[in-house]
Amino acid sequence: MSPHILIDQALEGVADPSSESDIDVLVQGLITRLFTDGAITTDEFNHYCKRLMDACQKRKEAA
Numbered sequence: 001m002s003p004h005i006l007i008d009q010a011l012e013g014v015a016d017p018s019s020e021s022d023i024d025v026l027v028q029g030l031i032t033r034l035f036t037d038g039a040i041t042t043d044e045f046n047h048y049c050k051r052l053m054d055a056c057q058k059r060k061e062a063a
Contacts, residue, residue, distance in 0.1 A: 003039040007031060007048050014055040017062060024056050 010027040013019050031052065035045040 003034045011051055011055055014052065014059065024052065027052055
């Protein structure tokens with residue numbers, strides 16, 4: 001499966017209010033692992049980290 005699809009699905013999980021509270025840490029680990037393995041570029045890494053931060057912020061605001 002494409003790393004981009006994996007990350008997109010994981011980020012959707014962060015946005016889901018019924019997901020586990022520590023899902024953001026797991027998604028951060030996934031993004032970092034795919035970057036260090038060379039599956040995504042630096043620009044993609046930065047893009048996904050920004051999306052993760054935005055999703056986490058929205059989750060905090062909803063709580």
